[in-house]
Amino acid sequence: MPTHKYLVKLKYLCEKNEIYAYFRNTREQTVKRFSFYPYFILQKDLDAKKVQELLFDFKIKNFSIEQNNGRNKIVSSSFDTLKKISKVLAKTTNKKHLVLAPERTFLLEKNWSYFDTFSFESSDAFEKISRRKDFGFHLIPEIAFEEALCLNEKQTSFLVEQSVFSTLLRVPLAKVPKTIQEKTEILLENIFFVNGGIISWKNDEAFYSYNEFAPFGEYDSISKIDFAVIWPQLFSKNFFNIGQETMNCSCCKPVKLDDTNLLPSSRIEVTFNEDDSFFESSSNTFTLEFHKNNSGKEFRKQKRREFCLRNYPIGPTKKDFSAKVPLDDAKQLLDNNIAILGKKHLPQWFCLKKESFLSKEIRLVNEKSFEEKKQTLKKEDNLFEKLSFADLFSSTLINSMNSLLQELPFQLTNPLSSFFEPKLAKAIISIQESTLAKFTKFSEKKGYRVLHVNRKNAFVKGFSSLTLTKSFSEELAIPQPQIASFSKQTKLI
Amino acid sequence: MKEVLGTVVSTIEGPSPSRIDFVVNSGKAHKGMFVELVYSEGTMIAMVDELIKTNRYFERPDSVKTIGEELEKNFPAADWEFLIAKAKPLGVFTDKLIQRSTFPPSPGAKVYVADNEHIKKFLKLDEDGMNLGQIQFHDVLMKPNLSKLLQKHLAILAMSGAGKSYCVSVLLEELLSRTDEQGQIAVIAFDTHGEYTCFGEPTKTHTDFSSKTRVIDARNIKLSLAKIPRYLLDKFLSNLTPVQKRELFRIISKLSQEMKSGVGPFNINSIRAEVKELEPKLATALNFALDDLERLNLFGKIDDPSILEIAKPGQLTVIDLNGLISQKKKQLIVAYFSEKLFSARRQMRVPPFALLIEEAHNFIPESTAAEHALAKSTLRTIAREGRKFCASLILISQRPKRLDVTTLANCNTNIILRITNPNDLDHIKQSSEGVDSNSSSMISSLRVGEAMIMGEAVSAPTFFKVRERTSAPSKHETTLEESAKKFASDKEKQDDEIDAFL
Numbered sequence: 001m002p003t004h005k006y007l008v009k010l011k012y013l014c015e016k017n018e019i020y021a022y023f024r025n026t027r028e029q030t031v032k033r034f035s036f037y038p039y040f041i042l043q044k045d046l047d048a049k050k051v052q053e054l055l056f057d058f059k060i061k062n063f064s065i066e067q068n069n070g071r072n073k074i075v076s077s078s079f080d081t082l083k084k085i086s087k088v089l090a091k092t093t094n095k096k097h098l099v100l101a102p103e104r105t106f107l108l109e110k111n112w113s114y115f116d117t118f119s120f121e122s123s124d125a126f127e128k129i130s131r132r133k134d135f136g137f138h139l140i141p142e143i144a145f146e147e148a149l150c151l152n153e154k155q156t157s158f159l160v161e162q163s164v165f166s167t168l169l170r171v172p173l174a175k176v177p178k179t180i181q182e183k184t185e186i187l188l189e190n191i192f193f194v195n196g197g198i199i200s201w202k203n204d205e206a207f208y209s210y211n212e213f214a215p216f217g218e219y220d221s222i223s224k225i226d227f228a229v230i231w232p233q234l235f236s237k238n239f240f241n242i243g244q245e246t247m248n249c250s251c252c253k254p255v256k257l258d259d260t261n262l263l264p265s266s267r268i269e270v271t272f273n274e275d276d277s278f279f280e281s282s283s284n285t286f287t288l289e290f291h292k293n294n295s296g297k298e299f300r301k302q303k304r305r306e307f308c309l310r311n312y313p314i315g316p317t318k319k320d321f322s323a324k325v326p327l328d329d330a331k332q333l334l335d336n337n338i339a340i341l342g343k344k345h346l347p348q349w350f351c352l353k354k355e356s357f358l359s360k361e362i363r364l365v366n367e368k369s370f371e372e373k374k375q376t377l378k379k380e381d382n383l384f385e386k387l388s389f390a391d392l393f394s395s396t397l398i399n400s401m402n403s404l405l406q407e408l409p410f411q412l413t414n415p416l417s418s419f420f421e422p423k424l425a426k427a428i429i430s431i432q433e434s435t436l437a438k439f440t441k442f443s444e445k446k447g448y449r450v451l452h453v454n455r456k457n458a459f460v461k462g463f464s465s466l467t468l469t470k471s472f473s474e475e476l477a478i479p480q481p482q483i484a485s486f487s488k489q490t491k492l493i
Numbered sequence: 494m495k496e497v498l499g500t501v502v503s504t505i506e507g508p509s510p511s512r513i514d515f516v517v518n519s520g521k522a523h524k525g526m527f528v529e530l531v532y533s534e535g536t537m538i539a540m541v542d543e544l545i546k547t548n549r550y551f552e553r554p555d556s557v558k559t560i561g562e563e564l565e566k567n568f569p570a571a572d573w574e575f576l577i578a579k580a581k582p583l584g585v586f587t588d589k590l591i592q593r594s595t596f597p598p599s600p601g602a603k604v605y606v607a608d609n610e611h612i613k614k615f616l617k618l619d620e621d622g623m624n625l626g627q628i629q630f631h632d633v634l635m636k637p638n639l640s641k642l643l644q645k646h647l648a649i650l651a652m653s654g655a656g657k658s659y660c661v662s663v664l665l666e667e668l669l670s671r672t673d674e675q676g677q678i679a680v681i682a683f684d685t686h687g688e689y690t691c692f693g694e695p696t697k698t699h700t701d702f703s704s705k706t707r708v709i710d711a712r713n714i715k716l717s718l719a720k721i722p723r724y725l726l727d728k729f730l731s732n733l734t735p736v737q738k739r740e741l742f743r744i745i746s747k748l749s750q751e752m753k754s755g756v757g758p759f760n761i762n763s764i765r766a767e768v769k770e771l772e773p774k775l776a777t778a779l780n781f782a783l784d785d786l787e788r789l790n791l792f793g794k795i796d797d798p799s800i801l802e803i804a805k806p807g808q809l810t811v812i813d814l815n816g817l818i819s820q821k822k823k824q825l826i827v828a829y830f831s832e833k834l835f836s837a838r839r840q841m842r843v844p845p846f847a848l849l850i851e852e853a854h855n856f857i858p859e860s861t862a863a864e865h866a867l868a869k870s871t872l873r874t875i876a877r878e879g880r881k882f883c884a885s886l887i888l889i890s891q892r893p894k895r896l897d898v899t900t901l902a903n904c905n906t907n908i909i910l911r912i913t914n915p916n917d918l919d920h921i922k923q924s925s926e927g928v929d930s931n932s933s934s935m936i937s938s939l940r941v942g943e944a945m946i947m948g949e950a951v952s953a954p955t956f957f958k959v960r961e962r963t964s965a966p967s968k969h970e971t972t973l974e975e976s977a978k979k980f981a982s983d984k985e986k987q988d989d990e991i992d993a994f995l
Contacts, residue, residue, distance in 0.1 A: 215755030276802045307795040310757045449766035
């Protein structure tokens with residue numbers, strides 16, 4: 001009869017080039033040894049032979065370049081050598097390759113994770129299986145999980161949460177970072193490593209990050225609408241298929257302003273019809289960029305002060321003067337006959353054919369989350385049953401997957417992240433800003449008052465926002481933002 | 494050596510400090526001419542306000558009828574013809590200053606045509622002043638000082654077709670031609686008929702002022718709801734009940750407060766969202782009022798353009814009200830911008846400015862219900878207090894009778910062109926001390942392009958011929974015949990095009 005064991009620990013022995021995998025159940029522990037050489041995937045545009053010559057020039061010898069699934073990977077018997085190779089390549093090619101800990105590389109290669117369940121037919125024959133997790137014995141060996149939950153719910157839940165992240169991020173329990181940003185960074189490392197994504201970019205492009213200030217004071221009858229939940233879905237193939245390899249592809253170049261794959265971050269040249277006019281841009285980042293780089297600062301400051309604007313207005317315009325403005329602004333200006341369309345645009349678009357690896361990963365996590373939800377729902381039929389470890393793990397897993405996914409766009413736009421790339425970050429921010437601007441406009445049209453928006457939430461006056469979010473989602477054919485809370489009196493943060 | 498024009502004669506009335514008569518010995522004297530005479534007090538400057546020819550041979554009607562045509566053959570009648578000029582002393586030059594006339598000259602004193610320099614000095618004309626034209630009968634340009642002409646406000650009054658717009662165009666040319674050193678002010682013109690939009694059009698045949706002119710089509714103007722003074726909105730929404738007004742203003746106050754807290758400016762939709770929370774009956778009534786406001790298509794979150802953009806030194810901003818039909822909308826635009834400009838000027842946020850109001854009687858009427866004259870109180874305030882803050886009014890009207898007397902009285906300089914309506918003339922007499930019965934009769938006989946200036950800008954009412962404009966003519970400067978011909982030719986052209994097309 002097969003026994004079920006959980007993968008609880010991995011250990012890399014560099015001198016033997018072996019990985020020891022520890023599997024446990026309540027009764028016993030099994031250790032398996034795997035031969036493993038650390039590696040990283042060489043970026044596509046680097047020629048294997050030239051890289052080899054280059055590394056020989058640097059007197060690095062104990063490595064090999066192997067081909068695997070159409071990709072070159074650099075394999076070395078020593079992890080230190082691998083790190084050295086990565087540094088050399090970073091210096092010479094300006095492209096830093098992602099080198100992960102051998103244990104994590106091993107898990108990614110095998111598509112395993114900590115606390116995965118394995119069925120052991122015999123000591124040699126075993127396989128990974130999908131089964132509800134019940135490894136509370138490993139986390140709290142002294143007492144039963146249910147008892148621990150009763151004694152200290154907070155600490156017990158924390159342990160479960162750590163184990164969930166350990167599973168999701170493929171890092172040992174003790175190395176799960178504290179903040180969601182750090183966790184997302186690890187998730188991105190895994191995604192980029194598997195897909196051979198570039199992580200070191202030439203960050204010579206100017207990037208303006210905008211500080212959002214919430215209005216001060218307390219406001220009555222406020223619905224808080226959560227937009228963070230829709231961003232991961234918006235960045236999947238059905239909507240904006242953005243990613244390093246799908247942006248500005250050669251196969252789907254747009255030809256007109258209404259093309260669906262044109263990103264809001266595109267800069268469209270317009271020529272103004274009027275002198276000294278101002279307009280409010282839909283993009284905060286463009287506003288900041290325009291304000292810093294154009295004359296008339298005092299006018300804009302004055303105007304902002306005079307009318308208590310949240311942002312600097314764009315202007316003053318000059319007749320027959322051309323400027324490159326974000327796509328949504330250009331459409332607005334053309335509709336209102338304030339400007340005419342120019343010729344020299346800076347379009348940004350995404351591929352309509354090939355799905356980006358970011359989109360794929362988001363889709364996979366979503367599917368996994370959906371599966372877990374289905375299982376949890378089945379289990380919830382029996383409400384009088386005690387909360388088991390498997391239940392808590394399952395619900396925490398769903399929440400953690402969602403929180404990681406929701407943080408993903410913010411991490412990709414965080415200049416401190418290794419995965420930050422100005423063009424991609426601008427595209428992400430522009431999609432968020434454009435959606436929020438459309439939401440504000442739509443709400444006003446429907447008689448709602450949007451008091452404040454930031455990239456995560458919108459604060460709407462009144463308690464009938466459910467209808468609003470539903471109609472907005474239908475009108476724009478995008479996922480429906482969720483109501484985060486209703487408050488009689490609240491601050492807009 | 495100056496040419497003697499005549500000699501002071503003794504009459505029952507004078508010579509006195511306020512009236513002298515003189516017989517014209519040589520040359521020509523004209524009504525409105527400046528003359529001077531030297532006497533013990535200094536050099537007296539006077540203006541001829543009447544001329545009478547006498548001849549004792551023709552004094553008796555019976556003799557003239559009996560002798561008839563033989564009179565001139567048999568008697569030296571021509572030698573006994575005299576031209577008597579009646580002049581009003583205006584002031585006396587002494588060594589140091591100009592004084593008013595307090596002592597009469599002696600009969601027999603020689604009268605001369607006034608020296609050009611004396612005229613300039615006496616009228617306080619300025620070399621850097623505004624060249625409006627030429628003083629009649631003298632080779633002197635009418636160049637009043639900018640401050641004297643505008644600081645205490647200016648009214649340009651004339652009947653329709655007498656050359657008001659032409660005169661204003663000349664004034665605008667002068668204002669726009671000033672250099673930094675001479676001092677530039679901002680000019681904002683509320684142009685009811687689109688008379689001054691030509692200043693904004695580039696031209697090669699005339700002086701081009703397009704770079705210094707901004708024409709704003711009033712149909713595109715947006716006013717910030719948050720910034721509209723409550724009293725103005727109160728007048729505007731006169732049909733609301735006090736309770737409805739109270740609720741509306743409460744909402745607006747709340748939104749304004751939130752705006753300052755960082756929520757940002759609001760619009761009519763924001764008010765609607767708040768109105769939804771009120772009881773249904775009240776909400777319905779307020780929604781109707783909001784519908785009315787929305788239909789005007791005038792209100793937005795922020796001013797467009799804002800006052801800082803329309804008031805720039807050396808720039809003429811023409812707010813073209815020609816495209817608007819709603820009188821209420823015109824009133825609100827004039828009232829709002831006047832209020833904002835004056836308030837900004839008080840805080841020194843905008844340069845000194847002149848606010849030019851065409852058809853001023855529509856905006857500052859003598860007697861109309863408050864809701865129909867939204868701008869009246871603001872413009873009155875500017876007329877009263879504007880001098881201290883260098884905020885000037887230039888009022889233009891063809892119906893002075895309908896213009897608010899207080900505002901008109903505060904216009905210390907008047908340029909009056911031809912006016913024939915006796916009611917209007919009486920009204921001008923009432924509001925301007927400088928106009929007497931003689932001047933009044935002269936105003937009604939002025940020809941097109943001739944004007945009289947009086948008040949603060951000049952020491953005495955002076956007639957002058959408005960100079961030729963150098964800017965492109967207004968599209969309205971066309972005759973009935975020309976319009977008829979143009980219409981016919983356009984129609985013919987259109988028919989030809991249709992035929993060609995078919």
